[in-house]
Amino acid sequence: MVLHRAAVLGYETTFYARRPMAPSGHTPGSIMSTSSSAYNAFAALLAEAALPISPAELHGHLLGRVCAGSGFDQAEWLQAASELLGGEPGERLGAALGGLLGMVQQDFGAGEMAVVLMLPNDDAPLAERAAALGQWCQGFLAGFGLALRSPSLSDEADEVLQDIAAIAQVQGALEDSEDGEADYMEVQEYLRVAPLLLFSEFGKVPAPAEKPSLH
Secondary structure, three states, rough: OOOOOHHHHHHHHHHHHOOOOOOOOOHHHHHHHHHHHHHHHHHHHHHHHOOOOOOHHHHHHHHHHHHOOHHHHHHHHHHHHHHHHHOOOOOOHHHHHHHHHHHHHHHHHHOOOOOOOOOOOOOOOOOHHHHHHHHHHHHHHHHHHOOOOOOOOOOHHOOOOOOOOOOHHHHHOOOHHHHHHHHHHHHHHHHHHHHHHHHHHOOOOOOOOOOOOOO
């Protein structure tokens, strides 16, 4: 798989010059651990509600909306989530969805140089992680497409979207091997940076907010 990284890497370099890899007081490992915990919490809530959607697709949908310029209005996000889920979420799931939006808002408001993807823990089988990565991409593309109001895309934004569409098919292309693991990590790191180019073109930078928690 060939990824068009040129435009993204320039943006990534700017962020590296401004910020460390992880937020103050957090290591990359702790960020991934938090992401995995959120994934497991949402997996339980979605299973409890018998909803046929993965946490990765749900998170991708939210990030796609944000990167397309939807902003961070909670009522609008909960309405979009209700449409995605096929009905209004229950109290616990609704509260978790609101918390998820707040966490994303904090990340973008703080100017983080990479997004945190909500994916299974690295101890999960590669096939499961690759499937979740593809679901995240599918959710991102759907959310971005539904929220985008701009009549045109830059060449760089178009290339990033093409890359994400290609990665959405990655689950059938990775072998359960050291090379497959390396390819998975490379694609995952690309997806942590690529959405920032879209957000820089279409997104609405939020005011810094207090960090919420998932219930």
